[in-house]
Amino acid sequence: MKTVSIIIPFSNGLCYLDDCFGSILSQGLEEGSYEVICLGDSPEEGIVAKVEEYEEKGLPIRYVQWLEKKGAGYARNKGIMMAEAEYLYFLDSDDYILDGCMSRLIECAKANDADLVRGDIITTYYKSESFGLNKYNHKKLIKEDRKLSDVELSNLFSTEVTALNMLIRRSLVADNNIEFDDQVLYYTDIPFVMQLLNVTSIGYLAKDAGLAKRKRNDPIHYPSLNQSAKKNKDKMVEDLIHVYQNTLPVVKDQPKRRNTISVIMCKTIYKQCVNGWHLSKETAEKCSAILKDGANGVVNKFGFAGRIILRSIASKRYGLAKFVGRFLRWRKKKKGKFGNKIQWNRFIDKLIFRHLPRKKNWVVFESFFGKGYNDSPKYLYEYMLEKYGNQYKYIWIINNPSPNMKGKPKKAKLHSLRHVYYSTRAKYHIYNVRQPGWFKKEEDMVFLETWHGTPLKKLAFDLDDIHAASQDHKETFYRDSRLWDYLISANPFSTEVFARAFEVDKEKILEVGYPRNDILYSPKADEIAKSVKEKLGIPSDKKVVLYAPTWRDNEFYGPGRYKFSMALDIDLMKEELADDYVMLFRTHYHIADKLDLSQYEGFVYNVSTYEDVSELYLISDMCVTDYSSVFFDYANLRRPMLFFVYDFEEYKDELRGMYLDMETDLPGPLLKTNKELVNAIKNIDKINAEYADRYNNFYDRFCSVDDGNATKRVIETMFGGGDTP
Numbered sequence: 122m123k124t125v126s127i128i129i130p131f132s133n134g135l136c137y138l139d140d141c142f143g144s145i146l147s148q149g150l151e152e153g154s155y156e157v158i159c160l161g162d163s164p165e166e167g168i169v170a171k172v173e174e175y176e177e178k179g180l181p182i183r184y185v186q187w188l189e190k191k192g193a194g195y196a197r198n199k200g201i202m203m204a205e206a207e208y209l210y211f212l213d214s215d216d217y218i219l220d221g222c223m224s225r226l227i228e229c230a231k232a233n234d235a236d237l238v239r240g241d242i243i244t245t246y247y248k249s250e251s252f253g254l255n256k257y258n259h260k261k262l263i264k265e266d267r268k269l270s271d272v273e274l275s276n277l278f279s280t281e282v283t284a285l286n287m288l289i290r291r292s293l294v295a296d297n298n299i300e301f302d303d304q305v306l307y308y309t310d311i312p313f314v315m316q317l318l319n320v321t322s323i324g325y326l327a328k329d330a331g332l333a334k335r336k337r338n339d340p341i342h343y344p345s346l347n348q349s350a351k352k353n354k355d356k357m358v359e360d361l362i363h364v365y366q367n368t369l370p371v372v373k374d375q376p377k378r379r380n381t382i383s384v385i386m387c388k389t390i391y392k393q394c395v396n397g398w399h400l401s402k403e404t405a406e407k408c409s410a411i412l413k414d415g416a417n418g419v420v421n422k423f424g425f426a427g428r429i430i431l432r433s434i435a436s437k438r439y440g441l442a443k444f445v446g447r448f449l450r451w452r453k454k455k456k457g458k459f460g461n462k463i464q465w466n467r468f469i470d471k472l473i474f475r476h477l478p479r480k481k482n483w484v485v486f487e488s489f490f491g492k493g494y495n496d497s498p499k500y501l502y503e504y505m506l507e508k509y510g511n512q513y514k515y516i517w518i519i520n521n522p523s524p525n526m527k528g529k530p531k532k533a534k535l536h537s538l539r540h541v542y543y544s545t546r547a548k549y550h551i552y553n554v555r556q557p558g559w560f561k562k563e564e565d566m567v568f569l570e571t572w573h574g575t576p577l578k579k580l581a582f583d584l585d586d587i588h589a590a591s592q593d594h595k596e597t598f599y600r601d602s603r604l605w606d607y608l609i610s611a612n613p614f615s616t617e618v619f620a621r622a623f624e625v626d627k628e629k630i631l632e633v634g635y636p637r638n639d640i641l642y643s644p645k646a647d648e649i650a651k652s653v654k655e656k657l658g659i660p661s662d663k664k665v666v667l668y669a670p671t672w673r674d675n676e677f678y679g680p681g682r683y684k685f686s687m688a689l690d691i692d693l694m695k696e697e698l699a700d701d702y703v704m705l706f707r708t709h710y711h712i713a714d715k716l717d718l719s720q721y722e723g724f725v726y727n728v729s730t731y732e733d734v735s736e737l738y739l740i741s742d743m744c745v746t747d748y749s750s751v752f753f754d755y756a757n758l759r760r761p762m763l764f765f766v767y768d769f770e771e772y773k774d775e776l777r778g779m780y781l782d783m784e785t786d787l788p789g790p791l792l793k794t795n796k797e798l799v800n801a802i803k804n805i806d807k808i809n810a811e812y813a814d815r816y817n818n819f820y821d822r823f824c825s826v827d828d829g830n831a832t833k834r835v836i837e838t839m840f841g842g843g844d845t846p
């Protein structure tokens with residue numbers, strides 16, 4: 122007889138299956154000792170091909186499917202009926218097992234003649250390849266193989282009841298007709314597990330048998346059951362009521378387990394109330410009936426507000442329960458004792474600003490989260506100022522006043538009351554990064570997203586794992602990009618990527634080049650360069666190397682505040698290059714670290730706070746960067762570029778993934794060490810000759826739309842070619 126039948130229900134999320142199936146293959150289980158049963162519950166297209174692919178790779182898999190959605194419980198029951206092995210193992214199609222998990226579970230079960238063996242469940246957002254980067258959840262809880270005492274067995278699940286990562290003796294399930302609840306979509310595990318625990322005599326915990334339970338980061342396309350439940354709250358409570366009522370008789374002689382399901386029931390009702398009431402009258406009445414007897418005394422264990430809510434529902438005073446729920450919700454969202462500044466600003470906005478008429482000639486500009494007067498918004502603003510003068514009123518969202526700002530625009534700090542005011546009243550909005558989460562776009566507003574670079578690093582929906590500070594990235598990105606009327610693209614390549622990765626209609630994309638790059642084609646470019654050099658005090662007899670790296674997703678203090686590690690050996694650079702060169706050093710706008718480079722005065726110029734990087738391009742003779750979109754813009758100048766990619770392997774595969782093959786597509790060499798970099802700088806003419814063809818191809822592909830007139834094209838599209846607002 123085979124040892125284990127692995128049962129996998131599948132509904133959506135084909136992209137997770139490689140990890141799931143692959144992790145079973147890499148367990149190295151003996152052929153004939155196991156089987157995989159995959160059950161398609163109204164499955165996503167492509168599943169059959171995926172199953173066949175793994176069959177060919179040697180996975181002993183059987184597949185059945187039905188087209189009507191019946192839920193995981195139904196699928197697992199079907200799987201139980203098909204299973205032939207001594208033990209059952211339930212695996213979800215978006216999870217994967219860690220190396221050695223299955224043999225450890227089997228070993229422990231066999232050595233101890235156990236009915237049930239459980240391993241660790243480790244939650245992660247990451248695919249298996251980058252599981253090791255999952256620093257925070259990577260805790261092994263089970264240190265030794267250990268027999269569960271009767272008390273532990275009856276209290277095995279004190280919060281979430283799950284059948285995952287357990288090896289279960291199949292005869293126990295078959296002989297006692299133990300089933301998942303197939304009438305429901307949610308909570309199907311509860312009756313199964315409770316019945317199972319009733320008949321389990323020997324239960325074990327096994328060490329080094331981990332299941333990676335994957336949290337999904339794309340609730341738009343691949344919502345997990347829980348994420349879709351957020352939209353389907355009534356159904357979730359309905360299901361739990363059904364499960365609760367059917368399971369109560371099973372646990373009637375088991376106070377601990379009865380307590381567990383009552384706690385789950387009460388917590389769910391409580392959460393419903395606090396997260397916004399979604400219950401139909403009928404469901405509310407059922408909840409009331411359950412809570413009437415205090416749900417086995419569990420209600421009394423809630424805090425004051427919780428008791429009021431649950432008791433009000435018990436006595437059908439739903440209005441009171443809703444009111445307390447709303448209060449708790451408000452208190453939870455409220456930051457600090459009296460709420461934070463943004464919350465107050467939004468409150469005033471609702472109370473006053475939203476009732477004032479829209480100003481048809483007001484234009485709001487923001488660049489890099491109010492960190493400067495620069496990038497495409499600056500060039501669009503200056504063009505408008507010159508063309509329309511004071512026919513428009515201009516507003517800059519900027520945190521520190523800029524001495525370089527032309528005209529006399531109104532100014533507001535990011536997230537300030539003035540920012541909120543202008544955001545509500547102005548008709549036109551121009552941002553180069555995403556707008557604030559609180560931004561509310563009305564029908565008659567026009568929003569231009571300039572974006573801030575041709576993408577090398579994968580973006581939004583093209584990302585698998587999110588290694589940056591916030592896992593809500595895809596969801597918030599989707600929400601924000603729904604509000605954009607126009608999005609600028611600098612080349613056909615960006616247009617394709619943006620349309621797919623941001624899910625923006627191509628009609629909204631203005632493939633007109635970057636306004637910020639117009640200066641690179643300006644007839645006055647040399648003049649500007651001369652004055653910038655003078656302003657920065659850069660000697661005219663030295664060549665200028667600009668070093669402008671990007672940020673690293675996984676090195677952060679918090680959202681928008683990233684760390685910088687200096688990989689450049691400045692001492693070496695100085696020793697080797699200082700006679701002929703100076704270096705401009707510029708960190709990305711996300712970097713919070715301020716570097717003290719004063720000891721290299723005269724050789725390194727820290728231009729991290731210099732507002733406009735385009736002007737720095739103009740004064741530099743070559744550019745050293747890594748994965749920053751800087752190089753797409755710099756290529757417009759056709760000057761040499763070097764890529765200092767000391768962490769290439771990690772960055773390329775684990776952190777982001779890329780749209781280009783950096784080894785073959787870039788207009789310059791990839792350099793992994795400081796020595797290589799110094800050599801390349803010293804031999805730049807040779808490199809120029811070597812990379813001439815690649816440079817030409819690169820230029821044609823990414824720079825051929827830019828011609829110095831992008832700003833004009835954008836303004837004409839957004840404001841019409843005429844002279845008046």
Ligand code: C2G
Pocket residue numbers: 573574575576577578580668669670671672707708709710734748749750751754
């Ligand atoms: N930048 C800069 N100095 C740096 C790095 C970047 O001034 N050291 C500016 C450049 O204008 C660059 C822009 O910030 O084009 C975006 O920087 P990237 O390094 O490309 O990184 P990111 O902000 O993640 O944007 O589609 C583009 C991507 O989203 C990249």
